[in-house]
Amino acid sequence: MLKELKLYPKYVSMSLRSSLSYKADAILQILSFAVTEAVSLATIYLIVGTVPSVGIWSFEALAMLCGFTLIPKGIDHMFFDDLWILAYWAVRLGELDPYLTRPVNPLFQFVAKTFKWAGSGELVVGIVIMAIFAPQCAVMWTASGIIGIIVCAFLGIFVFTGIKLIFASLAFWVKSSGVILNTVYNFCNYAKYPLKYMGKAFLSIMLYVVPFGLFLYKPMECLITGENIWWSALWSAVAAVALVALGLFIWHRGLRRYESAGN
Amino acid sequence: MIELRNVKKYFKKPVRGKGVLGMLKTLFSRKYTLVKAVDGVSFDINDGEAVGYIGANGAGKSTTIKIMSGILTPTEGDIFIDGQRPYVNRERKNVLKSIGVVFGQKTQLWLDLPLTETYDLLKGVYDIPKDEYTKRLGELIELLDMKPFISAPVRTLSLGQRMRADLAAAMLHNPKTLFLDEPTIGLDVLVKRNLISAIKSIRAQYNTTLLLTTHAMSDIEQLCERVIVLDNGKTLFDGTIDGIKHMFGDKRNITVTTNRPITSDSVQTLSDRCDVPPEISQDGRQVKFSVDAGKQHVNEFLKSVLTTLPVEDIKITETDIEQVVRTIYENGIAPPPESESDGTGGEPDGENDRKEIETDGDGQKDGKIDETD
Numbered sequence: 001m002l003k004e005l006k007l008y009p010k011y012v013s014m015s016l017r018s019s020l021s022y023k024a025d026a027i028l029q030i031l032s033f034a035v036t037e038a039v040s041l042a043t044i045y046l047i048v049g050t051v052p053s054v055g056i057w058s059f060e061a062l063a064m065l066c067g068f069t070l071i072p073k074g075i076d077h078m079f080f081d082d083l084w085i086l087a088y089w090a091v092r093l094g095e096l097d098p099y100l101t102r103p104v105n106p107l108f109q110f111v112a113k114t115f116k117w118a119g120s121g122e123l124v125v126g127i128v129i130m131a132i133f134a135p136q137c138a139v140m141w142t143a144s145g146i147i148g149i150i151v152c153a154f155l156g157i158f159v160f161t162g163i164k165l166i167f168a169s170l171a172f173w174v175k176s177s178g179v180i181l182n183t184v185y186n187f188c189n190y191a192k193y194p195l196k197y198m199g200k201a202f203l204s205i206m207l208y209v210v211p212f213g214l215f216l217y218k219p220m221e222c223l224i225t226g227e228n229i230w231w232s233a234l235w236s237a238v239a240a241v242a243l244v245a246l247g248l249f250i251w252h253r254g255l256r257r258y259e260s261a262g263n
Numbered sequence: 264m265i266e267l268r269n270v271k272k273y274f275k276k277p278v279r280g281k282g283v284l285g286m287l288k289t290l291f292s293r294k295y296t297l298v299k300a301v302d303g304v305s306f307d308i309n310d311g312e313a314v315g316y317i318g319a320n321g322a323g324k325s326t327t328i329k330i331m332s333g334i335l336t337p338t339e340g341d342i343f344i345d346g347q348r349p350y351v352n353r354e355r356k357n358v359l360k361s362i363g364v365v366f367g368q369k370t371q372l373w374l375d376l377p378l379t380e381t382y383d384l385l386k387g388v389y390d391i392p393k394d395e396y397t398k399r400l401g402e403l404i405e406l407l408d409m410k411p412f413i414s415a416p417v418r419t420l421s422l423g424q425r426m427r428a429d430l431a432a433a434m435l436h437n438p439k440t441l442f443l444d445e446p447t448i449g450l451d452v453l454v455k456r457n458l459i460s461a462i463k464s465i466r467a468q469y470n471t472t473l474l475l476t477t478h479a480m481s482d483i484e485q486l487c488e489r490v491i492v493l494d495n496g497k498t499l500f501d502g503t504i505d506g507i508k509h510m511f512g513d514k515r516n517i518t519v520t521t522n523r524p525i526t527s528d529s530v531q532t533l534s535d536r537c538d539v540p541p542e543i544s545q546d547g548r549q550v551k552f553s554v555d556a557g558k559q560h561v562n563e564f565l566k567s568v569l570t571t572l573p574v575e576d577i578k579i580t581e582t583d584i585e586q587v588v589r590t591i592y593e594n595g596i597a598p599p600p601e602s603e604s605d606g607t608g609g610e611p612d613g614e615n616d617r618k619e620i621e622t623d624g625d626g627q628k629d630g631k632i633d634e635t636d
């Protein structure tokens with residue numbers, strides 16, 4: 001672990017310098033992610049803006065929720081983006097070989113080698129939206145509440161990562177699990193909507209099956225209703241630990257089945 | 264010390280249907296062919312030995328090396344490198360520190376950055392102390408003549424340069440054992456010769472144990488004392504280079520040019536002494552004999568040639584390994600496959616041997632699956 005920590009800055013610096021040779025590409029990517037998220041906010045405005053509010057959710061509150069979801073998503077995106085590559089083609093094309101012949105955790109090497117600036121597009125848009133709309137919401141901002149959502153955002157990074165790791169590791173069985181991962185991952189977009197009013201069944205799915213609702217939606221709802229946010233934080237922690245552990249387990253199991261590729 | 268104990272690696276390949284319907288079926292069926300890439304290989308390699316690992320395309324050489332270097336887990340059997348198994352989680356890091364591996368087909372270097380960056384990362388990965396790193400990198404740069412391109416991005420290197428750079432990357436942490444999988448693939452004669460002599464010097468300097476696969480027999484002859492021949496996942500031969508020559512006949516190819524055309528009748532007595540009939544050229548002025556030096560004295564055979572034929576010129580060449588190996592591949596001296604008769608016909612469902620499935624195929628030797636698609 002210590003060795004991995006020591007190596008990490010080296011990886012990041014190499015990754016950044018090697019992406020410098022594709023500067024224009026990197027900037028375009030950051031912009032495209034930022035634009036995508038801005039458009040999705042505009043969509044919410046079009047839907048919600050026509051009615052004054054959906055129950056307890058005013059437009060400002062929904063915008064804040066939208067911004068909040070982007071923060072853990074963007075951070076996960078920056079640090080663990082290569083899990084997508086694992087899902088789509090690394091297993092099928094035998095691209096894990098070089099990481100398996102070095103005496104450092106292969107999963108660490110695989111995700112550390114790419115630091116994705118593009119994720120900062122989402123992160124920045126998320127923070128800006130929150131900064132604009134948080135003061136406009138009818139929320140009693142307490143220290144506990146603020147720390148609570150920061151903790152939830154932090155734990156949320158690992159829930160994203162855990163979910164990605166689980167479904168990306170399925171590639172060891174099905175060769176390419178990108179489509180499955182993409183389907184599951186996209187459920188995070190629904191956490192931007194007022195789940196409370198979207199049916200019990202759907203809410204349960206978002207809380208307990210694909211737990212994006214748990215750490216993205218629920219904490220914000222607590223802030224608005226004044227419920228205790230620390231319960232969501234606790235459940236987010238449970239989800240983060242459980243999902244990352246399950247992801248690591250599946251990864252290790254899968255690695256034994258890894259077949260590399262013939263020529 | 265490297266020990267392989269009855270190592271097997273089987274790959275399951277889904278049976279592909281033809282057309283759209285067939286593809287749909289593939290998605291939902293659990294039918295597959297079993298490719299026995301490595302099928303019960305055992306051998307030991309002592310410290311400091313240099314072993315050539317040869318065999319036709321698809322014999323299972325790369326697969327063996329991938330198991331030895333921690334990439335694949337064997338289906339059955341075990342590999343111990345100094346008592347530890349590279350594919351077992353708790354033991355892998357120890358093993359990996361003591362080996363270096365190069366795959367000629369794939370680089371392990373960081374493509375967009377100068378070589379020095381990759382080496383610097385490896386210094387951290389292998390915990391190489393700073394002064395040892397500087398000293399060793401210096402030596403390798405010297406040995407492999409890498410000065411001219413040491414700070415160029417890897418992307419811009421020629422194949423020969425890249426191969427040397429990969430070799431240096433594998434040697435940086437002073438591994439006890441080096442696995443080279445086709446390190447000379449695609450290199451021109453000169454570059455290849457330089458690389459081989461560099462590997463030679465490396466071995467002389469560091470006493471590295473070497474396992475080398477290649478399709479160029481000259482590489483083996485220059486680097487290895489011992490060869491292991493693999494075919495269809497099984498070892499055909501394990502011994503010295505001279506041993507392989509003797510086992511499959513220490514043949515001399517004698518080409519005689521005569522000053523007037525001759526007929527096959529006139530070489531009758533000579534051809535009786537050869538295992539294969541001599542080849543007489545179209546114009547009848549050149550005849551090739553293949554003589555087994557183990558069965559008769561070459562000089563006496565030559566005497567007879569001189570007395571019976573109007574000789575103008577004689578050329579004698581020794582069998583090279585390439586020829587020997589070609590004979591092995593073609594004739595397959597492998598013991599007759601035992602599993603040939605069990606389980607006759609039927610749908611290829613589940614645990615089926617590839618031999619049975621390919622019977623309607625293109626009639627290849629030993630029921631080998633054609634892997635091109």
Ligand SMILES: Nc1ncnc2c1ncn2[C@@H]1O[C@H](COP(=O)(O)OP(=O)(O)OP(=O)(O)O)[C@@H](O)[C@H]1O
Pocket residue numbers: 259260261262263274275276298299300301318319320321322323324325326327634
């Ligand atoms: N990842 C894989 N999945 C399925 N089959 C594989 C895989 N890797 C290798 N094989 C099969 O296993 C057999 C042995 O392959 P391998 O690459 O070990 O051969 P090789 O001796 O290195 O050949 P070459 O000289 O062409 O490099 C081949 O039939 C190949 O098609």
Ligand SMILES: [Mg+2]
Pocket residue numbers: 324325326444
């Ligand atoms: Mg090979």
